[in-house]
Amino acid sequence: xAGQVGPGSRSGLRSAAPLLLPAYLWLTVAIFLPLSAxxxxxxxxxxxxxxxxxxxxxGNYATFFSQGLYATLLLASLRLGLEVTLWCVVIGxxxxxxxxxxxxxxSREAIFLLVILPFWxxxxxxxxxxxxxxxxxxILDSVLNAVLxxxxxIDLMYSYPAVIIGLVHxxxxxxxxTCFLTIQAIDDSLIEAxxxxxxxxxxxxxxxxxxxxxxxxxxxxxxIFVPVVGSFMExxxxxxxxxxxxxxxxxxxxxxVFNWPLxxxxxxxxxxxVLIILAAVSPVLRRAA
Amino acid sequence: xxxxxxxxxxxxxxxxxxLDDVSIAFPDGxxxxxxxxxxxxxxxxxxxxxxxxFPDSGSxxxxxxxxxxxxxxxxxxxxxxxxxxLFPNMSVADNVAFGLSVxxxxxxxxxxxxxxxxxxxQLGKLGARRPHQLSGGQRQRVALARAIVTKPRVLLxxxxxxxxxxxxxxxxxxxxxxxxxxxxxxxxxxxxxxxEALTMADRIGILRDGRLVQEGxxxxxxxxxxxxxxxxxxxxxxxxxxxxTESGIRLADGTxxxxxxxxxxxxxxxxxxxxxxxxxxxxxxxxxxxxDGNMLRGRVSKRIFAGNSSTYFVDRSGETVxxxxxNDGSRKLSEGQDVVLCWSVESTILIQxx
Amino acid sequence: xxxxxxxxWLGRIYIWLLLAFLYLPIVxxxxxxxxxxxxxxxxxxxxxxWYVALMGNDQLITATWNSIRIAVITTLISTVLGTAASLALxxxxxxxxxxxQALLFPPIAIPWLITxxxxxIFFFAIGIGRxxxxxxxxxxxxxxxxxxxxxxxxxxTFAPELEEAARSLGANQWQVTRRVxxxxxxxxxxxxGLFAFAxxxxxxxxxxxxxxxxxxxxxVEIYAAIRKGFTPEINAVSTVIIVVSMALMLLTARYFKFxxxx
Numbered sequence: 001x002a003g004q005v006g007p008g009s010r011s012g013l014r015s016a017a018p019l020l021l022p023a024y025l026w027l028t029v030a031i032f033l034p035l036s037a038x039x040x041x042x043x044x045x046x047x048x049x050x051x052x053x054x055x056x057x058x059g060n061y062a063t064f065f066s067q068g069l070y071a072t073l074l075l076a077s078l079r080l081g082l083e084v085t086l087w088c089v090v091i092g093x094x095x096x097x098x099x100x101x102x103x104x105x106x107s108r109e110a111i112f113l114l115v116i117l118p119f120w121x122x123x124x125x126x127x128x129x130x131x132x133x134x135x136x137x138x139i140l141d142s143v144l145n146a147v148l149x150x151x152x153x154i155d156l157m158y159s160y161p162a163v164i165i166g167l168v169h170x171x172x173x174x175x176x177x178t179c180f181l182t183i184q185a186i187d188d189s190l191i192e193a194x195x196x197x198x199x200x201x202x203x204x205x206x207x208x209x210x211x212x213x214x215x216x217x218x219x220x221x222x223x224i225f226v227p228v229v230g231s232f233m234e235x236x237x238x239x240x241x242x243x244x245x246x247x248x249x250x251x252x253x254x255x256x257v258f259n260w261p262l263x264x265x266x267x268x269x270x271x272x273x274v275l276i277i278l279a280a281v282s283p284v285l286r287r288a289a
Numbered sequence: 290x291x292x293x294x295x296x297x298x299x300x301x302x303x304x305x306x307x308l309d310d311v312s313i314a315f316p317d318g319x320x321x322x323x324x325x326x327x328x329x330x331x332x333x334x335x336x337x338x339x340x341x342x343f344p345d346s347g348s349x350x351x352x353x354x355x356x357x358x359x360x361x362x363x364x365x366x367x368x369x370x371x372x373x374x375l376f377p378n379m380s381v382a383d384n385v386a387f388g389l390s391v392x393x394x395x396x397x398x399x400x401x402x403x404x405x406x407x408x409x410x411q412l413g414k415l416g417a418r419r420p421h422q423l424s425g426g427q428r429q430r431v432a433l434a435r436a437i438v439t440k441p442r443v444l445l446x447x448x449x450x451x452x453x454x455x456x457x458x459x460x461x462x463x464x465x466x467x468x469x470x471x472x473x474x475x476x477x478x479x480x481x482x483x484x485e486a487l488t489m490a491d492r493i494g495i496l497r498d499g500r501l502v503q504e505g506x507x508x509x510x511x512x513x514x515x516x517x518x519x520x521x522x523x524x525x526x527x528x529x530x531x532x533x534t535e536s537g538i539r540l541a542d543g544t545x546x547x548x549x550x551x552x553x554x555x556x557x558x559x560x561x562x563x564x565x566x567x568x569x570x571x572x573x574x575x576x577x578x579x580x581d582g583n584m585l586r587g588r589v590s591k592r593i594f595a596g597n598s599s600t601y602f603v604d605r606s607g608e609t610v611x612x613x614x615x616n617d618g619s620r621k622l623s624e625g626q627d628v629v630l631c632w633s634v635e636s637t638i639l640i641q642x643x
Numbered sequence: 644x645x646x647x648x649x650x651x652w653l654g655r656i657y658i659w660l661l662l663a664f665l666y667l668p669i670v671x672x673x674x675x676x677x678x679x680x681x682x683x684x685x686x687x688x689x690x691x692x693w694y695v696a697l698m699g700n701d702q703l704i705t706a707t708w709n710s711i712r713i714a715v716i717t718t719l720i721s722t723v724l725g726t727a728a729s730l731a732l733x734x735x736x737x738x739x740x741x742x743x744q745a746l747l748f749p750p751i752a753i754p755w756l757i758t759x760x761x762x763x764i765f766f767f768a769i770g771i772g773r774x775x776x777x778x779x780x781x782x783x784x785x786x787x788x789x790x791x792x793x794x795x796x797x798x799x800t801f802a803p804e805l806e807e808a809a810r811s812l813g814a815n816q817w818q819v820t821r822r823v824x825x826x827x828x829x830x831x832x833x834x835x836g837l838f839a840f841a842x843x844x845x846x847x848x849x850x851x852x853x854x855x856x857x858x859x860x861x862x863v864e865i866y867a868a869i870r871k872g873f874t875p876e877i878n879a880v881s882t883v884i885i886v887v888s889m890a891l892m893l894l895t896a897r898y899f900k901f902x903x904x905x
Contacts (some may be wrong), residue, residue, distance in 0.1 A: 012735040012736050012737035012747070013735070013737035013738070013739075015731075015734075015735055015816075016731040016732075016735040016737060017731075019727040019728060019731035020727070020728050020731045020732075020743065021731055022724045022725065022727065023724040023725060023728035023787055023791070024728065024743065024746070025748070025779075026724060026783060026784055026787065027784055027787060027788075028752065029780070029784075030762065030780050030781055030783070031749065031750050031758060031761075031762075031784050032746075032749075033765055034758070034762045034764065034765035034766070035749075035753075035758070035761045036766055037765040037768060038757075038761035038764055038765070039758065041764050041768070048423075051721075059593055071695055083859050091661065094654070094657060095657065095658055095661050097654075098654035098655065098657060098658050098659065098829055102651050102654045102655065103655070103658075111658060111662070113896055114666075115658075115660055115661070115662065115665065115882065116892075117889050117892050117893070118665050118666065118669065118889075120705070120841055120845075120888055120889070120891070120895075121669075121845065121846040121884075121885045121888035121892070122844075122847075122862060122881070122885060123845065123847065124845075124847045124862045124866060125672075125862075125865065125881040125884060125885050126668065126669065126885075128672070128865065128869060128877070128881055129668035129669050129671065129672035129881070130668050132668065132671055132672050132675055132878075133667070133668050133671055134483075138807050149770075150788040161748060163403060169664070169665065169668070170773055172661075172665075173665070187372070187374065189370045189371075189374040190374050190376060191386060192361075192368075192370065192374065193342060193368070193370055193374035193375075193376070193435075194376075194387070195341075195360075195361045195362050195367040196339060196361055196364075196366060196367065196436075197367075197387050197388035197391065197435070197439065198362050198365070198388055198439065199362065199387070199388075199391040200362060200391070201650075203391050207387075207391075208376055208378070211378040212377065212378055226752065226753075226754060227754050227755075228756030229754070229849030230755070230756040231754075231756075233847060233848070233866065234755060235824035236870070237866075237869055237870075247754075247756055250756060250760065251756070254763060254852060255740070255852075260763075260764060263760055264760070264761075264764060267756070267757045267760050267761065270754070270756075270757060271753065271757050272758075274752075274753060274754065278752055
């Protein structure tokens with residue numbers, strides 16, 4: 001698969017370096033250094049260039065542990081991540097199965113494209129479009145009132161369910177995609193073998209298809225859980241006052257309160273949680289790859 | 290075990306007729322081979338007996354029960370797939386146990402049956418392994434154990450040996466036959482390899498373009514092919530064509546060929562006969578002695594050496610005759626040499642059609 | 644079998660329901676952008692006045708222009724850098740290669756909130772500050788891993804014997820790249836470029852933290868406007884970018900198809 005190999009590994013590196021350097025240098029300056037800087041600054045009272053006197057402290061982290069608020073919000077964000085992921089599994093897995101095993105040929109390609117398409121459009125705009133549907137006097141309200149004999153007022157805006165709906169809408173294509181790839185790889189002859197041995201449809205689903213599509217389910221869950229835990233835009237727009245989560249609090253530190261070191265500390269705690277989850281999941285993914 | 294019968298089975302996919310009025314009686318407890326080139330319909334027929342597909346017309350009877358509309362889960366058959374289709378997420382033992390566990394049998398009984406099946410295919414110690422840890426031959430035996438442990442009425446094998454390399458294939462042919470005889474289940478296998486069919490089957494059915502061309506015990510088909518296709522597909526054959534006579538045929542150049550085997554057409558009209566390459570004796574023209582039997586003169590155009598045998602290609606009248614001789618030390622003939630071919634009248638088989 | 648047929652139809656209906664769920668809000672938003680009511684109320688009355696108003700909204704127009712400019716430059720830079728890196732990873736073996744490949748995951752896997760705020764802190768500390776240049780810096784970094792993944796996937800389908808044959812005929816490394824390798828991987832490069840454009844154009848979080856008044860991108864402007872209160876011009880411009888993004892994705896899918904793998 002790889003092309004030429006030099007007589008020693010060093011020679012390979014020497015030829016590869018000029019091609020690799022620009023990209024990785026950019027990544028270092030824009031991502032790896034900033035992440036390190038964030039850790040560094042989380043141990044300060046103020047930023048060095050802000051003109052205020054600064055010193056090292058553990059105070060920011062102490063704040064997280066002493067004020068129950070932050071821990072509560074972190075848990076709320078984790079719970080949000082879990083709920084959204086679960087909904088995406090319930091909604092996305094059957095869709096992936098239909099796409100992989102029921103639809104065939106041109107129609108399958110076309111519908112797959114249609115499912116993935118919104119995923120690549122602007123996430124912010126998609127959330128905004130839900131605002132239009134869910135608010136009082138909005139579309140959902142009007143349509144339901146036109147259909148039902150009694151008057152009800154649907155005001156889902158600025159509520160927890162609205163945030164869930166918006167997030168599921170944004171992320172379910174991830175789950176469909178990863179599950180589709182794994183289910184499609186399941187050889188049809190395995191299903192036929194199960195049938196030839198007398199298993200019912202349900203038994204084959206439970207004992208053959210779901211176990212073999214686990215890598216897709218886990219990959220999709222990781223891809224959804226991690227961003228949702230750190231989300232702030234969706235809760236702000238759809239959740240209003242009830243939309244306070246760990247992500248929004250971090251956002252506040254940087255755009256409203258201007259307590260950057262605290263924001264950095266809170267961010268780092270989130271990063272630690274995220275990395276732990278990814279580390280736990282990666283052996284499963286690597287085995288499947 | 291049970292007798293299986295298909296009668297008048299036809300199946301079309303769009304404009305293509307995959308099976309055309311095929312009728313076969315598969316004897317109870319026998320080892321039946323469906324042989325044919327790709328596209329002949331043999332796999333379609335097998336899948337129809339299994340229940341993955343249903344005939345457009347005709348009947349399929351297993352053990353006296355008409356099953357044309359019964360889905361595969363309920364037919365109590367056992368099938369070995371071409372690529373074995375072992376469940377990668379289960380161990381060997383769990384794979385073999387699958388058919389029993391979906392029936393809700395007791396764990397202890399299942400374990401016992403599984404071990405017995407694995408011992409039968411000589412994999413008794415490998416129950417805990419996973420499919421990806423096994424060799425091709427081992428996987429095939431697991432697939433076999435899995436199929437027979439449920440005591441199906443019919444065992445179906447889809448090109449069972451095609452994925453194995455040559456040496457292993459020969460061994461497995463013997464193995465399969467042994468296991469089948471021990472278990473005694475009516476077995477139908479599909480292959481495009483005529484050597485496999487000859488070695489393993491009690492009876493062979495040759496299919497071509499969806500039609501049954503000939504069926505019967507291997508030796509019968511080999512010694513008495515009823516068509517040019519059967520003659521050349523099962524084994525090798527030289528086909529001589531000409532005009533029908535009372536005693537055989539007359540070739541275009543007037544040579545008379547006598548035949549006793551096969552149906553005699555009336556004199557006049559076209560006819561052909563087949564001669565197996567190994568039945569022809571070849572000597573140099575200088576050494577030829579008169580003999581009873583059929584005789585042709587020709588010139589060696591090529592000789593292929595294959596270790597314990599040699600094949601001579603002999604040109605005569607623009608046609609090529611193949612002769613297969615054992616390398617038993619007698620004098621070799623060289624290219625360009627004039628030779629005389631002779632063979633017995635009994636070795637000449639008259640053939641009806643194409 | 645009848646039950647199979649029924650289940651299959653249920654499956655198809657389910658897919659259509661899912662598609663309805665995915666597209667309904669977008670369709671409604673697009674429809675509302677043509678509606679007279681500034682509060683998105685029915686009844687529906689057709690108008691294009693919001694699009695007209697959009698033309699006169701300097702703030703939005705500037706932000707749109709910024710978004711496009713940054714996306715184009717991001718595409719160019721990340722495609723060149725990313726393709727070079729992919730070629731290096733494909734051709735050469737060296738110690739630490741696995742490590743470098745693993746390094747591509749953090750930018751994608753770590754939530755943008757964390758990366759964005761980290762960039763904000765770091766750029767401030769080293770004097771780069773905020774603004775369009777900072778946004779560009781961030782966008783290229785986010786797009787690079789995608790470009791590398793896409794181009795590398797395309798390279799997997801490239802037979803190494805082709806390069807070896809070219810070299811046996813006397814071509815040097817650069818000639819081989821230009822005349823043998825690049826033509827083959829071009830669909831992958833283009834797909835990667837389209838990916839990069841989409842990543843940059845639709846990017847909100849990182850742009851949000853790195854922008855300053857007057858130097859913002861379109862998504863950031865939209866967010867600010869939403870926080871202040873709805874204005875129908877937001878509706879109009881949102882419809883425009885949704886359509887553009889989806890069109891781009893369709894283009895990408897086409898090139899992926901020609902690239903051979905899905």
